[in-house]
Amino acid sequence: MAEKLMHALQYESYGGGAAALKHVQVPVPSPKANEVLLKLEATSLNPVDWKIQKGMIRPFLPRKFPCIPATDVAGEVLEVGSGVKNFKAGDKVVSVLSHLTGGGLAEYAVASEKLTVKRPQEVGPAEAAALPVAGLTALQALTNPAGLKLDGTGKQANILVTAASGGVGHYAVQLAKLGNAHVTATCGARNIDFVKSLGADEVLDYKTPEGAALKSPSGKKYDSVIHCANGIPFSTFEPNLSENGKVIDITPGPSAMWTFAVKKITMSKKQLVPLLLIPKAENLEFMVNLVKEGKVKTVIDSKHPLSKAEDAWAKSIDGHATGKIIIEP
Structure with missing residues (x-):
């Protein structure tokens, strides 16, 4: 059976900014033990994403190339790996991917169960995807x-x-x-x-x-x-x-x-x-609930389709976004 392919953006070496992001077709990843496969609905960018690309955070976050960047995602669970207890196909979730591996600038991504939380219907995918790192x-x-x-x-x-x-x-x-x-x-x-x-x-x-x-x-x-x-x-x-x-x-x-x-x-x-961020699921759940209750709002600077994600990348590097920059498949 032929592998299912997905649209993603990746870079192949340090440096190059938005121009170095290449649109590619790559295999849809498979969830390993304690991982979930997500069909992504929104991804948000953080300055750390392009700082990693620039090589500013070596040797703490070395990159394996090619690399699909971005970590803050919201989507729907399509498949669960062995040992996953808290999620099933069809669940709407928000997740933070590993900065070591990234994976957010794509149509699908695998996330660790322990850094994934359910997303109530009152919280839209863009609002949720903005939350993890920021x-x-x-x-x-x-x-x-x-x-x-x-x-x-x-x-x-x-x-x-x-x-x-x-x-x-x-x-x-x-x-x-x-x-x-x-x-x-x-x-x-x-x-x-x-x-x-x-x-x-x-x-x-x-x-x-x-x-x-x-x-x-x-x-x-x-x-x-x-x-x-x-x-x-x-x-x-x-x-x-x-x-x-x-x-x-x-x-x-x-x-x-x-x-x-x-x-x-x-x-x-x-x-x-x-401050070195240590992401925890209970903290992410706490933030999602604050948004659900209307106590905190996510402000979205701009939304960009995955087909033009390099525009979002350039906007993040420019450093004048008001609130969060979102990419949608």
Whole structure:
């Protein structure tokens, strides 16, 4: 019997950006033990996808070539591998694929049962596919290093979210407000009203002197910063932090790791905390339920067909998306 083929996009070496994504026909993958085969309905892009292609995350995430990128997917279960207990054919789900293998820019993908959750009918495929990396990064940053209680029972914290109109940022603002935080946010001038609509109490245009200095208009010192932007040194944050303030860096580079080490060694009360996402099914289920209940919304920047996924890739690299970029088969 001939293998069933599917349309996918892949790249064959590091570098090359959107132009290096090639449209190919490849065999539909088969689920192994504890895996499910999904017919994809939506895939969302994250900056880490093109950073892996650029080779920026070697040696942590080496690539086997050719590689079908992207990890955040929603779809329908077509087939289950041996040992799968929680899913059956026909289930609507959202899943996070492994960054080592990717697989999301295709018509079908295999996902691990333990990183797959059911998707209620109130949550559309695009809204769900947007959640895994961006939503879970915001959730982990706020609940773990920042210590926010999302049921609002903790003491009120002052939170700064940089690049608040982006994928992680737009979720971080909404989650912080659920946790009863006072939220200051930075974004570009065109997105100020949008970020206010997410619930931010104060919004700074990052291109103004006040925005560049990250000073709260009401003079508040930040207990935690959910740092989603690039290129801001710790010295800019430091005067704006409370006594035990933390900068939680979601994209830590070498200079952030150096600052983290120095602050630890010198036992500084003000810390830089590099965040490495550890995706968990229960956290993904928690986020899906918040969307279902209308407590958090996924904002979609744009939708692109799989046949033009390279346009979505270029838009993600450009770095000015408001919310999430979605690809649909």
